[in-house]
Amino acid sequence: MIMEITPFLNRELSEPLYSQLYHWIKKEIEEGRLLHGMKMPSIRQLATHLKVSRNTVVTAYQQLESEGYLESVPKSGIWVAEIEKAALHPMEKVIPVRQEWKSSNETLINFEYGNIDLEKFPLKLWKKCISDVVSQNNNWLFEYGEKQGEFSLRQEISKYLLQSRGVHCTPEQIIITSGTQNSISLICHLLNLQQEKVAIEEPGYNGVRNVFENEGCHMEPVPLEKDGLSLEHVHLSKAKAVYITPSHQFPFGMILSISKRIKLLNWAYQTGGYIIEDDYDSEFRYKGQPIPSLKSLDEEERVIYLGTFSKSFLPSIRLSYMVLPPSLLDQYTQNFRNYNQSASPIIQRAMALFMESGEFERHIRRMRKKYQRKHQTLIKSIEQNMGSKVRIIGEDAGLHILLKLNTVSCFELIETALQKGVQVHSPLKFWLHPTSESHPYIMLGFGGLSIEEIEKGIQLLASCLP
Amino acid sequence: MIMEITPFLNRELSEPLYSQLYHWIKKEIEEGRLLHGMKMPSIRQLATHLKVSRNTVVTAYQQLESEGYLESVPKSGIWVAEIEKAALHPMEKVIPVRQEWKSSNETLINFEYGNIDLEKFPLKLWKKCISDVVSQNNNWLFEYGEKQGEFSLRQEISKYLLQSRGVHCTPEQIIITSGTQNSISLICHLLNLQQEKVAIEEPGYNGVRNVFENEGCHMEPVPLEKDGLSLEHVHLSKAKAVYITPSHQFPFGMILSISKRIKLLNWAYQTGGYIIEDDYDSEFRYKGQPIPSLKSLDEEERVIYLGTFSKSFLPSIRLSYMVLPPSLLDQYTQNFRNYNQSASPIIQRAMALFMESGEFERHIRRMRKKYQRKHQTLIKSIEQNMGSKVRIIGEDAGLHILLKLNTVSCFELIETALQKGVQVHSPLKFWLHPTSESHPYIMLGFGGLSIEEIEKGIQLLASCLP
Numbered sequence: 001m002i003m004e005i006t007p008f009l010n011r012e013l014s015e016p017l018y019s020q021l022y023h024w025i026k027k028e029i030e031e032g033r034l035l036h037g038m039k040m041p042s043i044r045q046l047a048t049h050l051k052v053s054r055n056t057v058v059t060a061y062q063q064l065e066s067e068g069y070l071e072s073v074p075k076s077g078i079w080v081a082e083i084e085k086a087a088l089h090p091m092e093k094v095i096p097v098r099q100e101w102k103s104s105n106e107t108l109i110n111f112e113y114g115n116i117d118l119e120k121f122p123l124k125l126w127k128k129c130i131s132d133v134v135s136q137n138n139n140w141l142f143e144y145g146e147k148q149g150e151f152s153l154r155q156e157i158s159k160y161l162l163q164s165r166g167v168h169c170t171p172e173q174i175i176i177t178s179g180t181q182n183s184i185s186l187i188c189h190l191l192n193l194q195q196e197k198v199a200i201e202e203p204g205y206n207g208v209r210n211v212f213e214n215e216g217c218h219m220e221p222v223p224l225e226k227d228g229l230s231l232e233h234v235h236l237s238k239a240k241a242v243y244i245t246p247s248h249q250f251p252f253g254m255i256l257s258i259s260k261r262i263k264l265l266n267w268a269y270q271t272g273g274y275i276i277e278d279d280y281d282s283e284f285r286y287k288g289q290p291i292p293s294l295k296s297l298d299e300e301e302r303v304i305y306l307g308t309f310s311k312s313f314l315p316s317i318r319l320s321y322m323v324l325p326p327s328l329l330d331q332y333t334q335n336f337r338n339y340n341q342s343a344s345p346i347i348q349r350a351m352a353l354f355m356e357s358g359e360f361e362r363h364i365r366r367m368r369k370k371y372q373r374k375h376q377t378l379i380k381s382i383e384q385n386m387g388s389k390v391r392i393i394g395e396d397a398g399l400h401i402l403l404k405l406n407t408v409s410c411f412e413l414i415e416t417a418l419q420k421g422v423q424v425h426s427p428l429k430f431w432l433h434p435t436s437e438s439h440p441y442i443m444l445g446f447g448g449l450s451i452e453e454i455e456k457g458i459q460l461l462a463s464c465l466p
Numbered sequence: 467m468i469m470e471i472t473p474f475l476n477r478e479l480s481e482p483l484y485s486q487l488y489h490w491i492k493k494e495i496e497e498g499r500l501l502h503g504m505k506m507p508s509i510r511q512l513a514t515h516l517k518v519s520r521n522t523v524v525t526a527y528q529q530l531e532s533e534g535y536l537e538s539v540p541k542s543g544i545w546v547a548e549i550e551k552a553a554l555h556p557m558e559k560v561i562p563v564r565q566e567w568k569s570s571n572e573t574l575i576n577f578e579y580g581n582i583d584l585e586k587f588p589l590k591l592w593k594k595c596i597s598d599v600v601s602q603n604n605n606w607l608f609e610y611g612e613k614q615g616e617f618s619l620r621q622e623i624s625k626y627l628l629q630s631r632g633v634h635c636t637p638e639q640i641i642i643t644s645g646t647q648n649s650i651s652l653i654c655h656l657l658n659l660q661q662e663k664v665a666i667e668e669p670g671y672n673g674v675r676n677v678f679e680n681e682g683c684h685m686e687p688v689p690l691e692k693d694g695l696s697l698e699h700v701h702l703s704k705a706k707a708v709y710i711t712p713s714h715q716f717p718f719g720m721i722l723s724i725s726k727r728i729k730l731l732n733w734a735y736q737t738g739g740y741i742i743e744d745d746y747d748s749e750f751r752y753k754g755q756p757i758p759s760l761k762s763l764d765e766e767e768r769v770i771y772l773g774t775f776s777k778s779f780l781p782s783i784r785l786s787y788m789v790l791p792p793s794l795l796d797q798y799t800q801n802f803r804n805y806n807q808s809a810s811p812i813i814q815r816a817m818a819l820f821m822e823s824g825e826f827e828r829h830i831r832r833m834r835k836k837y838q839r840k841h842q843t844l845i846k847s848i849e850q851n852m853g854s855k856v857r858i859i860g861e862d863a864g865l866h867i868l869l870k871l872n873t874v875s876c877f878e879l880i881e882t883a884l885q886k887g888v889q890v891h892s893p894l895k896f897w898l899h900p901t902s903e904s905h906p907y908i909m910l911g912f913g914g915l916s917i918e919e920i921e922k923g924i925q926l927l928a929s930c931l932p
Contacts, residue, residue: 014612015638118608127600130812134593142584142914144781146480172481178644178784178808185651189680194660210804214655216682315610316811318644338676342644344784346596347810448608 009050017052018059025060029069029080040070040078108421109457113251113400115448116311117370125359126314126350133349145345147336149176149321153348156355157307157321164364165282166296167305169323175332176321178342180278181211183306183322184243188215189335190328191241191274199239201229203430203438205250208243208278221432224249228256231263241274242267246294247282251402251427251443253394258291265294268302275303281311283364285397286372301325309351311399311447312364317347371399374446377454385462399447402427405440407466413442416464422457475516483518484525491526495535495546506536506544574887575923579717579866581914582777583836591825592780592816599815611811613802615642615787619814622821623773623787629827631748632762633771635789641798642787644808646744647677649772649788650709654681655801656794657707657740665705667695669896669904671716674709674744687898690715694722697729707740708733712760713748717868717893717909719860724757731760734768741769747777749830751863752838767791775817777865777913778830783813837865840912843920851928865913868893871906873932879908882930888923 007024009017028034040046043061047054061078064070071081134141148154154171161167177183188194194216200209202221212219220237223230228249234242242264246256256264268275277294295305308320324332354360378401382392386403393402405413410426417424427443428434446454473490475483494500506512509527513520527544530536537547600607614620620637627633643649654660660682666675668687678685686703689696694715700708708730712722722730734741743760761771774786790798820826844867848858852869859868871879876892883890893909894900912920 014614015617019617114610116608118605121608123600123607127597130596130600131593134589134596139584141589141780141782142582142587144580144776145784148480151481151485178648178810179806181805182644182808194682207804207806210802214801216660310610314607316607318611318806318808318810335680336676338673339647340645340673340784342648342784342808344644344810344813345782346813 007050009052016056018056018063021050021052021056021060022063025064026067026069034080036080036082038080040080042077109449109453109460110423111444111446111449111457112423112425113443113445113447114310114315115445116315116399117367117374117447119450120366120370121314122359122363125357126354129350129353129357130346133346133353136349140345140349143345145341145348147339147341148172149174149341149343150345150348150352153352153355154321156352156360160355160360161305161307161323163361165279165293167293167323168296169305173324173326173329174321175324176319176341176343176348178318178320179310180280180306180308180320181207182342183320184208184211184276185215186336187241187276187304187322188212188217190324190332193217193241196240197238199234199237199242200432201244201249202432203251203427204243204432205245205278205280206429209432212243219432224252224254226254228254228260229264231260231267234264234267239273241276243276243278244294245278245280247279247285247291248397249394250278250280251394251400251430253396253398253401255291255396256294261291261294261297265297265299265302268298269300273302276306277303278306280306280308281398283312284368284371284399286375287396295323298325301327304328312367313351313360317351319343319347319351371447374449374451374454375401377451378444378446378458381455381458382462385458386465389462389465393441400443400445403442403444405442405465408464410439410442413461413464417461420460420464422460422464424461473516475518482522484522484529487516487518487522487526488529491530492533492535500546502546502548504546506546508543575915575919575926576889577910577912577915577923578889578891579909579911579913580776580781581911582781582865583833583840583913585916586832586836587780588825588829591823592820595816595819595823596812599812599819602815606811606815609811611807611814613805613807614638615640615807615809616811616814616818619818619821620787622818622826626821626826627771627773627789630830631745631759633759633789634762635771639790639792639795640787641790642785642807642809642814644784644786645776646746646772646774646786647673648808649786650674650677650742651681652802653707653742653770653788654678654683656790656798659683659707662707663703663705665700665703665708666898667710667715668898669717669893670709670898671711671744672895675898678709685898690718690720692720694720694726695730697726697733700730700733705739707742709742709744710760711744711746713745713751713757714863715860716744716746717860717866717896719862719864719867721757721862722760727757727760727763731763731765731768734764735766739768742772743769744772746772746774747864749778750834750837750865752841753862761789764791767793770794778833779817779826783817785809785813785817837913840915840917840920841867843917844910844912844924847921847924848928851924852931855928855931859907866909866911869908869910871908871931874930876905876908879927879930883927886926886930888926888930890927 007021009020043054043057046057061070065072068081071079073079151171153176154174157174158169158171161169196217197220198212198217199220199222202223209219220239222233222237229244248255264275267273275294279293295303305323309317379392379395382390389407391404393404395401414424414426424442424444427441428438431438473487475486509520509523512523527536531538534547537545539545617637619642620640623640624635624637627635662683663686664678664683665686665688668689675685686705688699688703695710714721730741733739741760745759761769771789775783845858845861848856855873857870859870861867880890880892890908890910893907894904897904
């Protein structure tokens with residue numbers, strides 16, 4: 001007999017689909033619902049039935065075969081094998097509910113935010129940098145590394161920040177971290193923000209909000225205006241610190257005006273509050289004059305500046321940094337005296353070498369051009385294909401834009417687009433308190449897509465708009 | 467004129483000595499205390515005067531020359547150059563007080579704890595693993611990586627833990643972290659330990675205590691008995707969680723007896739408390755039967771198991787992991803839904819590849835033998851050279867021992883040993899509340915020293931004992 005099998009495959013999980021399928025079938029066999037001598041659906045049948053690629057089924061079947069759960073009989077098909085109960089490994093009995101998250105890779109075109117361009121990446125040189133540092137006089141390889149991060153990397157960052165962002169700082173003010181979330185967590189302990197009010201942008205970056213919440217901070221969402229954060233609400237919030245993305249508000253994309261920058265600094269000077277300036281993608285600006293960073297305007301040591309290599313270089317190196325005002329260094333030393341650095345010195349030193357070579361700046365210049373072309377293509381495609389059905393938001397910088405939908409809800413569009421092989425996402429999760437006003441948006445990240453994918457994707461998306 | 471210059475160089479700082487020297491001279495020039503036309507001391511003179519290596523001076527001088535602060539005139543010497551005030555960079559004016567820590571590398575023999583053996587390290591294969599993963603199909607390189615850590619690494623860890631520690635777990639229960647301190651911080655948020663009592667060993671690992679304190683936990687120090695933690699005091703503490711190093715108590719080295727393990731588990735079953743089992747160096751045991759890990763004995767999902775690659779492989783990869791009971795996975799997902807993984811997928815995948823190759827287990831076997839020889843040498847040298855002047859503590863496992871001093875205080879010994887070129891350390895910082903009982907110890911880490919260095923170091927140390 002051939003049976004119909006219907007595992008529940010969840011594309012939101014981190015576990016690959018083939019692995020979910022593998023685990024499901026294995027469990028069915030182990031728990032006696034699929035029995036020796038039953039014939040499995042063919043690869044094509046199962047792939048069609050589950051709406052997954054044939055590869056997914058092939059990989060799962062192969063794994064099950066190699067472990068003796070299935071038997072492939074040439075010209076006959078794939079059958080459930082005979083298994084001995086005793087052979088089952090005890091650990092297999094406690095498979096917990098899977099609790100991981102990651103978006104599926106099986107969609108045709110995914111406008112997911114966070115991916116970056118891989119085509120022109122200087123992989124060879126980056127590999128050489130890693131290889132070179134591991135070959136160096138290796139004593140450091142056998143140690144934990146400097147607590148604030150490798151000095152050579154901090155030196156390079158301090159040069160880079162002065163040149164690119166007008167931020168004056170010495171290597172001693174820089175703390176290397178293993179991601180912006182790590183930076184935020186350290187800041188919470190440094191400024192004693194537990195049980196304190198922290199003003200955040202509404203909507204804003206949920207990854208950072210999640211950290212503040214876990215650290216016990218009280219979130220004070222501050223609405224956005226055309227030129228950024230509402231200063232009135234910052235004053236009303238009585239916050240001890242403000243977290244802000246002034247160069248390119250995440251996710252709305254507006255730039256905090258110079259007058260608001262001055263006002264925000266004055267708020268900090270007057271109240272003794274701190275400004276946490278997250279400059280996550282300031283490298284990629286396509287229009288207008290760059291506005292000085294808050295840090296570069298700060299005259300009373302109230303700004304903590306955050307940067308990351310995730311956008312400008314590689315997310316997978318997990319390398320970010322923060323610049324502390326000198327007046328906070330004593331406290332930092334005191335609070336984290338026994339903390340080891342959490343980013344690997346191997347990666348840090350390779351990055352320092354890469355920056356020293358001058359290639360980092362060339363890379364950024366190349367990427368800026370490349371992203372600018374993608375960005376132009378995206379905007380043009382949207383204007384041509386969607387016209388007045390949408391409004392484009394936040395188009396001056398960065399690796400994403402928002403679309404405001406005039407004719408359809410985001411959920412409908414996401415659903416119908418998916419059927420056509422285009423994955424788009426709602427920015428809803430970036431609101432702390434979503435209202436009906438938060439609904440008519442979708443977010444388009446374009447960093448990891450090619451020009452052709454962007455054009456095709458927007459055409460397909462447009463065909464979903466009523 | 468030749469002048470005498472006497473910068474204060476601090477070997478305790480993270481900043482290299484050459485860099486401190488460089489900054490000091492630069493500042494002297496900028497602030498007009500070293501003037502154009504003054505002759506600098508020769509490299510040899512300054513090195514002797516400051517008791518640093520000639521390299522240190524050469525590097526500092528070269529840097530100053532390349533920046534135009536000094537001029538080297540062949541057959542004449544090194545002179546302070548003429549500088550224009552305007553050329554001085556504004557950022558140089560705000561050099562903050564240096565606030566970093568690291569032990570100096572300039573001591574002859576340093577019995578610092580935490581270093582590992584570098585002689586037989588399979589560097590070539592490790593380099594190949596890194597190089598291979600970066601060359602792989604590279605899409606993952608342009609993404610943030612799986613939130614719990616790369617699946618391939620978690621699979622390898624789950625196999626390894628079953629084989630080496632009898633710990634049954636699936637990859638889904640494993641969370642990769644960027645160090646044990648990162649694990650502890652996550653656990654605090656997972657178990658809501660803020661403002662709660664946490665029982666810790668007294669003395670115990672200060673790096674972990676520092677995290678608990680920053681997270682707002684109330685520390686309940688529990689005294690140690692011959693066979694480990696005092697269970698009575700655990701009960702009295704009313705703690706919500708216990709942090710413990712049962713395989714090899716840090717720093718005293720005793721092993722938690724099997725009967726105490728059962729009792730501790732029963733404490734957790736009865737009170738609903740959690741046991742945080744830090745198995746940081748269980749790979750290196752030299753005597754006696756291995757005792758099952760608490761995790762492997764746990765029948766009611768009360769143990770969170772922590773492991774690290776810092777001792778068994780390389781501290782500089784900054785890779786640790788924790789194993790959660792299935793019942794905590796839901797909560798973990800909920801609390802950290804927006805957290806990115808903090809360890810680099812590059813390092814994670816290279817480690818997975820290294821483990822898959824079988825080389826990791828071979829490496830551990832080799833290291834165990836090597837450390838055992840060092841350990842034997844250390845014990846023998848102490849017995850021969852120090853006799854009844856000291857008592858050896860914690861000699862069954864690990865990469866360090868303690869010496870109890872019978873004839874001298876640890877501070878005197880540290881001071882006189884340093885003059886003979888041997889650096890030893892007091893374990894005083896591991897006590898939350900040090901008493902006079904905490905004083906007569908020194909800690910000897912031997913992982914990073916050669917057999918010869920151990921012998922020489924102990925001889926020198928013995929010569930300091932009255």
